[in-house]
Amino acid sequence: MTKYASDFTPQEMIVVAGSRTLEDNKVVFAGTGLPMVAITLAQLTHGPGIVPVFEAGSVGPTLSRGLPLSVGDSRTTYRSNYLQGLNSAFELTQRGFCDIGFIGGAEIDPYGNLNSTMMGDFPDGYQKPKVRLPGSGGASDMACSCERTIIIMVHEPRRFREKLSYITSPGYLDGSPNARWKAGLAGQGPYRVITTKAILGFDDETKRMKLIATLPGETVQSVQDATGFELIIPDDVYEFEPPTVEEIRLIREVIDPKGYFMKKKIKE
Amino acid sequence: MFWTGLSPDEARQFLANKDKSKRDKRMTLKEAVQKFVKDGDNVGIGGFVNGRQPIAIVHEIVRQGRKDLTLSFQSAGLAVEYLAGAMALDESKNSIRRLELAYWAHEAFGISPLFRYLAENGKIEIEDWSNYNMSARFKAGSMGLPFIPCRSPLGSDMLKKNRAKVIECPFTGRPIMLLPASHPNVALIHVQEADIYGNCRIQGPTYTCPEIAKASAYTIVTCDRLIEHDDMTRHPNRVTIPFFAVDAVVEVPFGSYPGNCNGVHYFDEKHIAFFRDACEKFRKGDPAALTNYYEKYIFGVSDFTEFIDQIPLADLYYIQKNEPSTTLDAAFTVLG
Numbered sequence: 001m002t003k004y005a006s007d008f009t010p011q012e013m014i015v016v017a018g019s020r021t022l023e024d025n026k027v028v029f030a031g032t033g034l035p036m037v038a039i040t041l042a043q044l045t046h047g048p049g050i051v052p053v054f055e056a057g058s059v060g061p062t063l064s065r066g067l068p069l070s071v072g073d074s075r076t077t078y079r080s081n082y083l084q085g086l087n088s089a090f091e092l093t094q095r096g097f098c099d100i101g102f103i104g105g106a107e108i109d110p111y112g113n114l115n116s117t118m119m120g121d122f123p124d125g126y127q128k129p130k131v132r133l134p135g136s137g138g139a140s141d142m143a144c145s146c147e148r149t150i151i152i153m154v155h156e157p158r159r160f161r162e163k164l165s166y167i168t169s170p171g172y173l174d175g176s177p178n179a180r181w182k183a184g185l186a187g188q189g190p191y192r193v194i195t196t197k198a199i200l201g202f203d204d205e206t207k208r209m210k211l212i213a214t215l216p217g218e219t220v221q222s223v224q225d226a227t228g229f230e231l232i233i234p235d236d237v238y239e240f241e242p243p244t245v246e247e248i249r250l251i252r253e254v255i256d257p258k259g260y261f262m263k264k265k266i267k268e
Numbered sequence: 269m270f271w272t273g274l275s276p277d278e279a280r281q282f283l284a285n286k287d288k289s290k291r292d293k294r295m296t297l298k299e300a301v302q303k304f305v306k307d308g309d310n311v312g313i314g315g316f317v318n319g320r321q322p323i324a325i326v327h328e329i330v331r332q333g334r335k336d337l338t339l340s341f342q343s344a345g346l347a348v349e350y351l352a353g354a355m356a357l358d359e360s361k362n363s364i365r366r367l368e369l370a371y372w373a374h375e376a377f378g379i380s381p382l383f384r385y386l387a388e389n390g391k392i393e394i395e396d397w398s399n400y401n402m403s404a405r406f407k408a409g410s411m412g413l414p415f416i417p418c419r420s421p422l423g424s425d426m427l428k429k430n431r432a433k434v435i436e437c438p439f440t441g442r443p444i445m446l447l448p449a450s451h452p453n454v455a456l457i458h459v460q461e462a463d464i465y466g467n468c469r470i471q472g473p474t475y476t477c478p479e480i481a482k483a484s485a486y487t488i489v490t491c492d493r494l495i496e497h498d499d500m501t502r503h504p505n506r507v508t509i510p511f512f513a514v515d516a517v518v519e520v521p522f523g524s525y526p527g528n529c530n531g532v533h534y535f536d537e538k539h540i541a542f543f544r545d546a547c548e549k550f551r552k553g554d555p556a557a558l559t560n561y562y563e564k565y566i567f568g569v570s571d572f573t574e575f576i577d578q579i580p581l582a583d584l585y586y587i588q589k590n591e592p593s594t595t596l597d598a599a600f601t602v603l604g
Contacts (some may be wrong), residue, residue, distance in 0.1 A: 032375045055399055056316045057473035065592035069376035069537075072316035072343075074530045074593040077472050085474035086316065086342055087407050090400035094419055117396055117425070118387075126429050127394060132387035134373035134380065136426065137343050138399035144420030170423035183423040184434070184443030260376045 112171025409483025466514025472530025
């Protein structure tokens, strides 16, 4: 019988959910932070054939020399199968070699568009934003050109907004039919949004965000209450299986023992 | 349309008039910065976030003082944070006028306090791009093309405020994005190995360093070690930057410290956090820690060796020991 962990943090739950969402043998373009932890966990559990790609140029490394602190650091290059630079990684992605892009953002809207650039008034306040965020990095390239994307988010109302101050990484844009294709994009867009409270997807017709599963301790109502827009709630929403003792052990003892990505506080 | 740095035609003319000979390009970092970095320049920053960033070159620029710089890079951390810190402390000596960038922060070490400070106070002009965009813009420059097509990030708000154009592809009829080439006035690059002519052998990810070096009017290279030219040419397809794209070569061991240099050393996490904390205190209104940092480590020393001299040897051993990549992947003799 599977033993479930009785004590786990919101980050650990996100990482477990992210890991379980990844299929074995897929090429996964990994963003910085929690996505790297989730990919490593998937490799150590059900997905030894997952091929990580990092934007600084590394393809298919073995992540056994410690969790990378940067998507360009030496730990992303250990036993790499192919190692060039940024143009190479993004050209491979644009060509279609990357099945999944695994990214995070500061804010998300109902169509899976992400903001990681600025808070404030755009375009008028662009040169003097209320809060300046780090910027796109490679996230917008991954959101555009990986075949599908999985998005990791902290689930709070101020991060789930009907309208963003700035769209950095395109999801389904305005949700109109074939919006991505009409914009000239190659990839199909967001597949899942994994948060501290739920697993979400997108409605086939309207492309608006829908609830798929609630995480342990959450209800349909508590998830909706933490979302700044109305979610589509289908009849078949289910409760997500809690993290196992083994998954939590791998995260704490093997993948991130120093807690670089797991010990950061999530403000509730 | 406007160009920052050189226009494509100016960049071509510049190379036509340039001495491209294979000659000894060794000089001190002080000389290299005096000669090749001017007020108002568009500066191409090598490395990626805190990997193989040109820290020693930036320290020297800060010591000498340069104003009204445009900084062009895909993702940067420490190199631009050091320039921003100098600007924050004394804008009359060092200043950044404009950024063409995809990302400025420190990943696992946190966001950039001074990017927030500069942007939120309206002190710099910003042009946002994606990592692929900035890399492809340097690539277009390195190929002698005025623009390069790209699919991402079509649909993003970035396109509303940058110089990208969306056209209908003449062959497929679908929208496609065109990016203007980038030709900085000067590129700042740190590599593991170079020879006296400027041939560079980058180990690990090349990031966008070869493209930036080839696109720029001048390139300053620092290297962890100068090696014999014969050892360099024994593996010609491992030369990642050719000599005629380089103008100055300076041997600066630990030249990208406290960042990571593949095969040489990992991050000095303690020192990065120490410097970043001083920057964060400045953003929150207390400049003392940042002032002290610059006085002790940059203005209080005459060169980068004296900076490294203040780092405990045990810490340097630790980051060397902690580096997971192969130390040498091609045999060479260190130049005597």
